[in-house]
Amino acid sequence: MMTTIDAPRTPARSPRQGVNWEKWGWIYMRASGVLLVILILGHLFVNLVLGEGIRGVDFAFVAGKWASPFWRVWDGLMLWLALIHGGNGMRTLVNDYAHNATVNRVLKIAIVAAVAVLIILGTYTVTVFDPCPSDPTLSFCTAH
Numbered sequence: 001m002m003t004t005i006d007a008p009r010t011p012a013r014s015p016r017q018g019v020n021w022e023k024w025g026w027i028y029m030r031a032s033g034v035l036l037v038i039l040i041l042g043h044l045f046v047n048l049v050l051g052e053g054i055r056g057v058d059f060a061f062v063a064g065k066w067a068s069p070f071w072r073v074w075d076g077l078m079l080w081l082a083l084i085h086g087g088n089g090m091r092t093l094v095n096d097y098a099h100n101a102t103v104n105r106v107l108k109i110a111i112v113a114a115v116a117v118l119i120i121l122g123t124y125t126v127t128v129f130d131p132c133p134s135d136p137t138l139s140f141c142t143a144h
Helices: 021-049 059-065 069-097 101-128
Strands: none
Touching: 021 069, 069 101
């Protein structure tokens, strides 16, 4: 019996039309990974090295940091990139190990839902955070 091997670069099937989502997911993972390393190292440096370490991170520290739009954008970008990066990684795992089409689809929907809810809640927290709420019973803020 003789076996023939196709020439390199011979398409296994006809080329699909449309966006190659797997390619763009792969590119996103690399680009977001590099940005996340920079964002996370900066976050850890500012929060743990420059100040009093973990003992210095409290409500007042976060309120002071988030008084600057720069740190809100920094933390918001870190939130978005990390959640989408993690969700894309989980999608890859589901594609690799969930061979049943229904299970695969349900797991992917659950991943998208979890990522969406966390992005919405996290973005809401970063954008509307008020270090001095109007509640007079809170004694840590004398600005109001």
